[in-house]
Amino acid sequence: xxxxxxxxxxxxxxxxxxxxxxxxxxxxxxxxxxxxxxxxxxxxxxxxxxxxxxxxxxxxxxxxxxxxxxxxxxxxxxxxxxxxxxxxxxxxxxxxxxxxxxxxxxxxxxxxxxxxxxxxxxxxxxxxxxxxxxxxxxxxxxxxxxxxxxxxxxxxxxxxxxxxxxxxxxxxxxxxxxxxxxxxxxxxxxxxxxxxxxxxxxxxxxxxxxxxxxxxxxxxxxxxxxxxxxxxxxxxxxxxxxxxxxxxxxxxxxxxxxxxxxxxxxxxxxxxxxxxxxxxxxxxxxxxxxxxxxxxxxxxxxxxxxxxxxxxxxxxxxxxxxxxxxxxxxxxxxxxxxxxxxxxxxxxxxxxxxxxxxxxxxxxxxxxxxxxxxxxxxxxxxxxxxxxxxxxxxxxxxxxxxxxxxxxxxxxxxxxxxxxxxxxxx
Numbered sequence: 407x408x409x410x411x412x413x414x415x416x417x418x419x420x421x422x423x424x425x426x427x428x429x430x431x432x433x434x435x436x437x438x439x440x441x442x443x444x445x446x447x448x449x450x451x452x453x454x455x456x457x458x459x460x461x462x463x464x465x466x467x468x469x470x471x472x473x474x475x476x477x478x479x480x481x482x483x484x485x486x487x488x489x490x491x492x493x494x495x496x497x498x499x500x501x502x503x504x505x506x507x508x509x510x511x512x513x514x515x516x517x518x519x520x521x522x523x524x525x526x527x528x529x530x531x532x533x534x535x536x537x538x539x540x541x542x543x544x545x546x547x548x549x550x551x552x553x554x555x556x557x558x559x560x561x562x563x564x565x566x567x568x569x570x571x572x573x574x575x576x577x578x579x580x581x582x583x584x585x586x587x588x589x590x591x592x593x594x595x596x597x598x599x600x601x602x603x604x605x606x607x608x609x610x611x612x613x614x615x616x617x618x619x620x621x622x623x624x625x626x627x628x629x630x631x632x633x634x635x636x637x638x639x640x641x642x643x644x645x646x647x648x649x650x651x652x653x654x655x656x657x658x659x660x661x662x663x664x665x666x667x668x669x670x671x672x673x674x675x676x677x678x679x680x681x682x683x684x685x686x687x688x689x690x691x692x693x694x695x696x697x698x699x700x701x702x703x704x705x706x707x708x709x710x711x712x713x714x715x716x717x718x719x720x721x722x723x724x725x726x727x728x729x730x731x732x733x734x735x736x737x738x739x740x741x742x743x744x745x746x747x748x749x750x751x752x753x754x755x756x757x758x759x760x761x762x763x764x765x766x767x768x769x770x771x772x773x774x775x776x777x778x779x780x781x782x783x784x785x786x787x788x789x790x791x792x793x794x795x796x797x798x799x800x801x802x803x804x805x806x807x808x809x810x811x812x813x814x815x816x817x818x819x820x821x822x823x824x825x826x827x828x829x830x831x832x
Contacts, residue, residue: 434812441805455806464782465807468790471697475704475768475786480761482705484754487712491720492742504717508710515707519774522703526690526775536687543685550682551595552638558587558618560628568678571646576613578670579606583629585618586638586676598639599659601631611669615641615676616661637661642680645669691776693783700775700784704768712757719753720746752825759822763815787811 444451459465490507494500510518527533530540556570557563563570563584576582581604594617601616616637618628631637637660645653645665653669665674690699723746731741747754769788776784787807795804 437805437808441802441809443802445800445802447801451802455802456810458803459806459810462803464785464793465787465790465803467782468785468787471784471786472766474697475701475765476762479701479704479708479765480758482701483708483712483761484716484757486705486709487714487716487757488747488750488754490709490713491717492746495717495720504710504713507713510707511710513707515770516774518703518707519771522700522706522771523775525703526699528687528689528691530687533687533690535690540685540687543687550680550684551593551640552586552589552680553683554588554590554593555586555638555681556588558585558628561585563676566675569676569681571675572673575671575673576611576645576669578609578611578667580611581606582611582613582674584613584615584643584674584676585629586615587617587619589617589638591636594636595639597659598636598661600633601635601637602660602662603631604662604664607664609667609670611645611665611672611674613643613663613665613674614661615643615657615663631661642677644675644677645672646675647672651675691780693780696776696780696784700771703771703775704765708761708764712761715757716750716753719750723749755825756822759818759825762818766811766814766818 440447441455442451442453443449444454459469490504494503497503513521524532525534526536528536530536557565562572562574562582563586564573570586572582572584583603601614604612604614606612614631614637616631617635618631620632620634638657639659639661641657641661641663643655643657643663643665644651645668652672653665655663655665657663689695727745727749728741731745736744767788768786769792772781772784772786772789773792781789788811791804791807791811794800794807
């Protein structure tokens with residue numbers, strides 16, 4: 407009877423064993439053999455392909471980035487999963503929150519890569535990350551509406567330190583014209599109005615700063631506001647004497663401004679802050695930040711996986727131990743650190759090991775998110791394997807990379823197997 411059962415078990419396992427042998431064992435064996443041959447596969451190359459692993463700049467960059475992935479991605483995912491699992495245990499909407507966090511797991515790596523390629527777009531009007539970053543930045547340091555403005559023909563202004571200053575001193579009771587050109591109509595401030603000529607005021611310096619340009623040849627008058635011209639609303643004007651600012655004002659919607667008597671005899675300056683280029687955010691996919699940015703997209707996808715496993719382990723933690731610790735006077739932080747985390751150690755180990763194996767094989771996110779200009783900087787071993795095997799025509803080196811990846815995964819798998827056996831014995 408025992409022999410019959412064994413035969414039935416073997417027959418049921420046979421299809422899986424055949425597939426395993428064809429898809430895994432054969433592939434591993436062929437890659438191992440192929441790694442000792444040259445690019446054409448006709449000549450024996452010995453260990454030349456393995457030597458290339460440590461001399462090729464692209465592979466060394468990929469290896470360095472894989473180290474970053476293995477260290478940071480599993481750690482951050484597990485930490486976030488632990489925090490989410492513990493904090494949502496006591497709230498009513500915890501299940502809904504877990505569902506939202508876990509939802510990215512239903513998205514393929516390809517779709518996630520496309521999503522985050524858009525999220526990290528440099529243009530704040532397209533990329534969510536830069537839209538938020540620019541919004542926060544402009545809340546504390548408003549960018550100028552006049553980055554391209556400059557004096558036109560026969561202007562009384564000359565360049566000085568990124569801004570402009572009048573050639574001669576101004577005097578009270580004599581309106582000053584500060585014409586500029588170069589700002590596109592759609593970039594003018596929303597509160598800009600039709601420019602108006604300033605009126606003289608006794609004891610004060612008045613003037614107008616505006617867009618001195620009217621569409622059409624020979625239309626309009628230089629140095630004076632025309633009906634179709636618009637004032638530079640919000641332009642800052644400073645009165646400078648002996649290098650010191652003695653008065654300042656901001657232009658109103660029609661471009662007019664008024665300075666006190668202290669400005670009499672001073673030169674008027676439009677400081678460089680008026681012409682500051684608009685802040686365009688962070689180059690998330692540039693050489694410096696592309697790897698952390700892609701790791702961030704991976705965390706977005708896999709933190710939910712870690713949270714679900716840890717929450718399942720947390721459900722099996724004896725509540726009486728937690729309550730006993732609280733009765734003994736332990737704070738919530740002490741309960742978490744000295745009771746909850748040690749009891750969850752086996753689950754945390756499973757999560758970390760699983761994610762470590764997963765990140766060693768990461769390919770899709772890097773291939774899709776990293777633009778061509780910085781893909782070399784974001785390179786990982788799986789991507790380099792693809793490039794060497796299919797783009798650069800070096801299947802021997804690609805096979806060596808695959809064998810090297812297998813060797814990296816084996817210790818992690820052995821650790822996981824031993825840990826599982828210990829758990830079974832308990």
